[in-house]
Amino acid sequence: MGARAPCRAPGEQALDIGSGTGSETQALAAAVAPTGAATGLEPHPGLRAVAEQRAAEAGSPARFLDGDALALPLPDAGLDVVWCERVLQHLADPARAVAEIARVLRPGGRVALLDTDWATFVLHPAAPEIRPRWRPSPRPPPPPRTPDAAWRAGWPKRA
Numbered sequence: 001m002g003a004r005a006p007c008r009a010p011g012e013q014a015l016d017i018g019s020g021t022g023s024e025t026q027a028l029a030a031a032v033a034p035t036g037a038a039t040g041l042e043p044h045p046g047l048r049a050v051a052e053q054r055a056a057e058a059g060s061p062a063r064f065l066d067g068d069a070l071a072l073p074l075p076d077a078g079l080d081v082v083w084c085e086r087v088l089q090h091l092a093d094p095a096r097a098v099a100e101i102a103r104v105l106r107p108g109g110r111v112a113l114l115d116t117d118w119a120t121f122v123l124h125p126a127a128p129e130i131r132p133r134w135r136p137s138p139r140p141p142p143p144p145r146t147p148d149a150a151w152r153a154g155w156p157k158r159a
């Protein structure tokens with residue numbers, strides 16, 4: 001999927017959950033400009049501050065909000081697009097976050113859930129200062145949690 005694929009038109013309302021330093025929120029804001037809005041939800045105050053500073057420096061209209069993916073501080077059915085990248089893997093209850101996403105999306109809204117498949121992780125290129133210190137974990141990597149979270153939240157399974 002191409003980046004920002006869920007944003008189809010100016011005027012849409014977009015949310016980037018776990019927005020980190022806000023690079024994707026900026027991209028979403030550009031995709032829905034000039035009449036739409038993109039908000040990055042980020043609970044870490046330091047990351048949020050960096051995101052706000054970077055957006056200001058870039059002249060981006062992206063805005064940022066404190067909050068938790070498990071209890072989104074947003075009304076029902078108010079969003080056209082939700083982007084959630086590399087966040088579900090960190091949550092104690094990813095299915096609850098997926099249910100929250102379904103709650104805040106309007107009927108027909110779109111969502112992008114992107115996460116890491118650690119079973120296919122490779123270190124490349126082999127940066128000389130990192131490679132000697134890197135050791136594969138002796139434990140098998142955890143299975144990807146994103147599809148499981150979506151199914152447990154009641155989303156339909158499709159082949």
Ligand SMILES: C[S@@+](CC[C@H](N)C(=O)[O-])C[C@H]1O[C@@H](n2cnc3c(N)ncnc32)[C@H](O)[C@@H]1O
Pocket residue numbers: 017018019020021024041042043044047067068069070084085086087090091
């Ligand atoms: C690996 S970073 C991904 C950042 C960004 N989405 C990206 O892809 O560059 C994970 C992010 O999830 C955020 N996060 C962790 N727990 C969260 C929660 N309960 N609700 C929302 N965001 C959370 C972290 O603060 C961090 O910014």
